[in-house]
Amino acid sequence: MSKAGDDEGVPDGWSQPSQLLEGKAAGGKQSKLSTASFLPSWTKVSCPCCASDRVEPLVLVKLGVKVVPETKRWLIKLIGTPKKDGGADLMAHPGEDATGDIIVVSAPRCTLQRAVEELGLCKMYCNGDMEAFSYSDRDNFKNSDNMEGFLTLAERQYIVKYELDGLRAQKDLRVPGLPENFTLKKRDIIWQKLGSVGVIVDTLPLHNPNKLKDLSKAWYFGNQLVQPLDEINEYFGSPVAFYFSFLDFYTWSLLPPAMMGLFIAYSSGDDQKEIPEAGSQVGEIQEDSGFVISGHMILAVFSMLWSTVVMEMWKRRSASLSYRWGTLNLAERFAEPRPGYRGELGTNPVTGRVEPLFPEWQRGLRMALVSVPVVGLFLGLVVLGMMCFYWGEARVQKLHTDWDSLLTQTLLYAPSVLHIVYTNMLATVYNTAVQSLTEYENHREESAHQNHLTAKVLVFTFFNYFAVLFHIAFFKRDVPLLRKRLASLLIVSQLVNQTTEIVIPYLVDRYVSSPNRNEKEDGSEEDKFRNQGMMPPFPGLFAEYIELLVQFGYLSLFSCVFPLTAVLLLLNNLTEIRSDAYKICKLFRKPFSPPVGDMGVWQIAFEVLSFVSVVSNCWLLVLSPRLQEKCRRGEMSSTDLLLGAVIVEHLLILVKVIIAALIPDEPNWIRKKKEQWEYKSMQALRQ
Numbered sequence: 001m002s003k004a005g006d007d008e009g010v011p012d013g014w015s016q017p018s019q020l021l022e023g024k025a026a027g028g029k030q031s032k033l034s035t036a037s038f039l040p041s042w043t044k045v046s047c048p049c050c051a052s053d054r055v056e057p058l059v060l061v062k063l064g065v066k067v068v069p070e071t072k073r074w075l076i077k078l079i080g081t082p083k084k085d086g087g088a089d090l091m092a093h094p095g096e097d098a099t100g101d102i103i104v105v106s107a108p109r110c111t112l113q114r115a116v117e118e119l120g121l122c123k124m125y126c127n128g129d130m131e132a133f134s135y136s137d138r139d140n141f142k143n144s145d146n147m148e149g150f151l152t153l154a155e156r157q158y159i160v161k162y163e164l165d166g167l168r169a170q171k172d173l174r175v176p177g178l179p180e181n182f183t184l185k186k187r188d189i190i191w192q193k194l195g196s197v198g199v200i201v202d203t204l205p206l207h208n209p210n211k212l213k214d215l216s217k218a219w220y221f222g223n224q225l226v227q228p229l230d231e232i233n234e235y236f237g238s239p240v241a242f243y244f245s246f247l248d249f250y251t252w253s254l255l256p257p258a259m260m261g262l263f264i265a266y267s268s269g270d271d272q273k274e275i276p277e278a279g280s281q282v283g284e285i286q287e288d289s290g291f292v293i294s295g296h297m298i299l300a301v302f303s304m305l306w307s308t309v310v311m312e313m314w315k316r317r318s319a320s321l322s323y324r325w326g327t328l329n330l331a332e333r334f335a336e337p338r339p340g341y342r343g344e345l346g347t348n349p350v351t352g353r354v355e356p357l358f359p360e361w362q363r364g365l366r367m368a369l370v371s372v373p374v375v376g377l378f379l380g381l382v383v384l385g386m387m388c389f390y391w392g393e394a395r396v397q398k399l400h401t402d403w404d405s406l407l408t409q410t411l412l413y414a415p416s417v418l419h420i421v422y423t424n425m426l427a428t429v430y431n432t433a434v435q436s437l438t439e440y441e442n443h444r445e446e447s448a449h450q451n452h453l454t455a456k457v458l459v460f461t462f463f464n465y466f467a468v469l470f471h472i473a474f475f476k477r478d479v480p481l482l483r484k485r486l487a488s489l490l491i492v493s494q495l496v497n498q499t500t501e502i503v504i505p506y507l508v509d510r511y512v513s514s515p516n517r518n519e520k521e522d523g524s525e526e527d528k529f530r531n532q533g534m535m536p537p538f539p540g541l542f543a544e545y546i547e548l549l550v551q552f553g554y555l556s557l558f559s560c561v562f563p564l565t566a567v568l569l570l571l572n573n574l575t576e577i578r579s580d581a582y583k584i585c586k587l588f589r590k591p592f593s594p595p596v597g598d599m600g601v602w603q604i605a606f607e608v609l610s611f612v613s614v615v616s617n618c619w620l621l622v623l624s625p626r627l628q629e630k631c632r633r634g635e636m637s638s639t640d641l642l643l644g645a646v647i648v649e650h651l652l653i654l655v656k657v658i659i660a661a662l663i664p665d666e667p668n669w670i671r672k673k674k675e676q677w678e679y680k681s682m683q684a685l686r687q
Contacts, residue, residue, distance in 0.1 A: 157590075
């Protein structure tokens, strides 16, 4: 680890005397591990060059209340044992004493460096360029002797989790202090197995109060307009940093459509003139409405092209950030089985390793007979909610026609509001269900597990949030209802999201969690660590990306019928940046963050919506009052109108493809850098 004085924020009292690191007990006897006399000290490191006077606490392991000291001692010894002997080659601290229910874990320098090479991270070379880290060439990388300068806090904490999750029993073992009928079988995942019997309750990364305070000041306090992305990556990791970078990029990208929407709405005088209300005659359109209709068309075409340019420019920004954060060249090795993977032990035909095996046909059968029907059931509930919405809409319309009062005018929005609440509740239940479904499918790789989970969520999200809008536009052809529905969605959904994401967690933390935490400035470090464990776990970025995806869909698919869409989204996102930052810093535990090189499948989802917007906007253009009037007067047949819409659709898709081809996904300097890496790899293989 780093030298004394380099560990900013390392708690007082966690110093490690050098003789204890060398494994000497109180009586001076040399032991295999420094836990022989079980003094409250760190276990010794297996590599003498990693010894340090101060060790940085990185990860907290919470034990079950019934775990006996004998089991805790065995677990600490396992954590500190070298890898060749079946351990994690980390450093463990028992907390205050042998009977406590926590273990604090850190990592020596060599363990961190070997993991960096295995993960395929890039680090700054002595010539100032980013290069794939090599343990054998570690002395030529900058700050390779100072882990706080070499690795981010998020990377160090993830590596600890990576090593703990990778612990496997080398033979059948009986854990001291546990019933004799509990045995760790050969190749069992130790951390998962101990968690299933209540020995390990939780594993969480620890906050660094000083760094968190500095990050908070630079992030959401004050009037800063620029987010500290490098500091976010250093503290919370690249997945969180990529999300906030995209949120920032997308928010400021809303300025052009917002300005155009404001101009069109202001020029039209009354947005309702753009398309006649239900029941009015198309022939009653004023002759001077041509400008309004042309504005409607211009906004539709602009939205289609804007969505493509934004996503292509984001790819370039994403590649630059990935290079800067060292995740551009992540290892594409044959992945280890994820911790939740289950199956009978066997020999992997590719690697020759003994590991759990699960037949592919059984997984396919589970997906076909369980996952698909359950997802179909939820999609059916979406259709049921849509039918109830139309029934309620017809009822309140009739009531308003009969009574025509201010109350009935207000009730016109009630079906939309109730349906929005219904869809949000259904989405929450569905997200919980698909987590269990994907776990039941038992995917071997973590990437496959996440891809199947995300695919299920995306299918439901698209159907749940856009089905009613598409039905109104394509089947009912009721543009006034579409405008009213879109306005309700934009306003109500934003209020609901802000309430569920910020207000409710804050109230729970303030009145439920905080009274149970012993938060004292002069309290012991162990109590402060426990307090972090009592905070609710971070729910992840799924809901955040879904919210942005739905926003992007509203804007690119339907904004031409409601020009103020981008304005409302811009105002919402300016507060969303700060509220999300406050939430992750103050209301939840710090999450583990595996290194990533981009947004993953979410980027594909945004691009798909961008191309779907062509079909949606071309159809909405067909519903333009001017074109409908021409058809009514016989100046244009319906066939010619549809044929023209299809031609325009194909031309716009061609233009979007050309734009995507003209804007490279990566800057030229990054492309050359990747070619250099590939060339060096080929040269190394030849040697």
